[in-house]
Amino acid sequence: MVSHIEECPGYKTTIQQQPEITAKSAINKALNTPEILEMILAEMDMRTLLTCTQRVCRA
Numbered sequence: 001m002v003s004h005i006e007e008c009p010g011y012k013t014t015i016q017q018q019p020e021i022t023a024k025s026a027i028n029k030a031l032n033t034p035e036i037l038e039m040i041l042a043e044m045d046m047r048t049l050l051t052c053t054q055r056v057c058r059a
Helices: 023-031 034-042 046-051
Strands: 004-008 013-017
Antiparallel strands (some): 004 013
C-alpha cells in the first residue's frame, strides 16, 4: 500500500493519506467491523431490519 505524508497547516500535525481508498472500500471496511455495523443497525427501526434486509443462507 502506497501512501504519502502531508502537513496539515491548520493543526500543525502530520496526516497520512491513502489515495487508493475509495468510498466503496471504506463502506466495506465499516460494514465488516462488527462494532460499527452494530451501531448502524441499532439506529434502524425493527420493521426496516425485518422487511428490507437481504436474506442470506450460509449453510
